Amino acid sequence: MRKxxxxxxxGVLNVERNYxxxxxxxxxQTDAVAAIKLLQAQDYxxxxxxxxxxxxxGYYNEADVSKLHNYMQAQLxxxxxxxDAFYYCPHLPDASRAEYAQECDCRKPGPGMILKAMQEHEVLKEQSFLIGDKESDLQAAQAAGIRGYLYQQGSLLEFVKNVLAKEADLGNGI
Structure with a gap:
């Protein structure tokens, strides 16, 4: 089990660009790589x-999503x-591509992606949290039973340091 x-x-790890x-x-995003390194140094x-x-x-396909994630990994x-892992939801209830037109639990604010990751990666739920930039991210975290923190631009490293301080105050620190 790991935090x-x-x-x-x-909008969190990378600068927001529509689609x-x-x-x-x-x-x-500013200092995103440094934030990831800090968290990993603390065994997250x-x-x-x-x-x-x-x-x-229909703007792009699932292979394009994987290609971008592979690029991110190469840069890191x-x-x-x-x-450690990427999960994504390609669904949308009113999608123009019929095979993706569905309600699903994986689309945030649903907790499906988080819950699946928790099952597949032995997550220590009490010491885990989510960082997102939308209310739907925080709703997904809450529905999955973890804390959520709202990031709104600036240095992601500084934001993460503040979150870690809050986690330490909760007894969930290093």
Missing amino acids: TVFFDRD LYKIEEFQW RIIVVTNQSGVAR ALQQTRI
Whole structure:
């Protein structure tokens, strides 16, 4: 069992670009790599949980999502760090691509991605939390039984340091 940080991707780990899938448009959020390294140095597992409705809308496909995640991993490897797992939801109830037009529990604010990751990665739930940039991220965290923290731009490293201080105050620290 390991404590885990769940990150939303767009607007948290990377600069928000509507329906990002092109590598050439990818840009890390300020101090995102340093934040990941800090968390890993404190023995946190890092898991990304991201809604990817651009698939359902026909803007890009699931292979494009995987390609971008592989690029992120390659960039992190150059900095001697990594993301432990990526989960994404390609569904949207009113999708233009019929195969993705569905209500599902994995689309945040549903907790499905988080719960699946918890099952597959032996997550120490009491010492785990999510960082997201939307209310739906926090709702998903709450529904999964973990704390959620709302990131709203600036240095992700400084934000993470503040979250770790709050976690320590709760008795969930290092």
